[in-house]
Amino acid sequence: QVQLAESGGGSVQAGGSLRLSCGASGLTTDRSKCMGWFRQAPGKEREGVAFIVTGAGRKEYTSSVKGRFTISQDNTKNAVYLQMNSLKSGDTGRYYCLASSATDCPPRRSAYKYWGQGTQVTISS
Numbered sequence: 684q685v686q687l688a689e690s691g692g693g694s695v696q697a698g699g700s701l702r703l704s705c706g707a708s709g710l711t712t713d714r715s716k717c718m719g720w721f722r723q724a725p726g727k728e729r730e731g732v733a734f735i736v737t738g739a740g741r742k743e744y745t746s747s748v749k750g751r752f753t754i755s756q757d758n759t760k761n762a763v764y765l766q767m768n769s770l771k772s773g774d775t776g777r778y779y780c781l782a783s784s785a786t787d788c789p790p791r792r793s794a795y796k797y798w799g800q801g802t803q804v805t806i807s808s
Contacts, residue, residue, distance in 0.1 A: 684709050685707065685708070685709035685710055685782070685796075685797045686707070686708045686709055686799075687705055687706070687707050687780045687781070687782060687797055687798060687799035688705065688706050688707075688708075688780075688799055688800075689703060689704065689705050689778065689779070689780045689799045689800065689801060689802040690703070690704050690705075690706075690802060691703040691704045691802060692778060692802030692803045692804045693803075693804070693805070694805040694806075694807065695770060695805075695806060695807070696806070696807050696808075697770060697771055697772055697806055697807065697808045698769060698770065699770050699806075700766070700767060700768045700769075700770065701767045701770065701804060702764060702765070702766050702767070703720065703764065703765040703767070703778055703780075703802060703804075704762060704763075704764050705718070705720075705762060705763045705764070705765075705780030705799060706760065706761065706762045707761040707762065707763075707780075707782055707797075708761070710761055710782055710797070712737075712758055712759070712761050714738075714784075715736050715737050715738035715739050715786050716736070716737050716782060716783060716784055716785065716786060717734055717735070717736055717737075717782070717783045717785055717786060717787065717788040717795075718734070718735055718737055718756065718763045718780070718781065718782045718783075719731065719732070719733050719734030719735060719743075719754065719763065719780075719781055719788060720732045720733050720734075720754070720763075720765050720778055720779065720780060720781070721778070721779045721781060721792065721795075722774075722776040722777065722778045722779065722804070723776050723777050723779070723801075724773075724775060724776035725776075727776075729779070729792050730745065730790070731745055731788075731790035731791075731792075732744070732745055732748055732752065732765070732778070733745070733748065733752055733753075733754040733765055734754065734788035734790075735754045735755070735756050735763060735788075736786050736787075736788065737756050737758055737763075738758060739786065740756075741788075742754055743788055745790070747773070748767075748774075751767065751768050751769045751770075752765060752766065752767050752768070753765070753766040753768075754766075763780065765778070767804070770804075770806045771806060772806050772807070772808045773806075774804060774806050775804060775805050775806045776803075776804060777801040777802070777803050777804070778801060778802050778803075778804050779798055779799055779800075779801045780798070780799040781795040781797060781798050781799070782795065782796070782797040783795045783796060783797070784796070
């Protein structure tokens with residue numbers, strides 16, 4: 684059974700930083716796969732934020748976070764991280780970790796089979 688567990692959310696002021704962590708259990712580390720983060724703000728659709736292909740190190744970001752967010756992985760721990768700097772009020776939302784057995788990372792919610800419960804990020808101005 685695959686389980687994803689996020690941590691690291693919280694409340695910070697604009698301009699601050701947070702680091703989200705996601706640990707995965709039940710997923711093989713033998714093959715590359717896409718892992719990443721979506722977020723959902725109140726009243727909005729869930730949107731893709733950052734993705735990484737494990738093992739290959741290929742990374743993708745939505746345009747609004749490029750240069751501010753960095754996704755990374757620890758394949759030995761089957762974990763991914765999201766370092767978020769220069770946070771803005773528009774970054775507020777619930778952040779969800781995701782995983783797929785595929786090695787492409789489309790920004791579509793339907794493309795991902797495995798999801799965590801999410802962690803809340805609140806940015807105050």
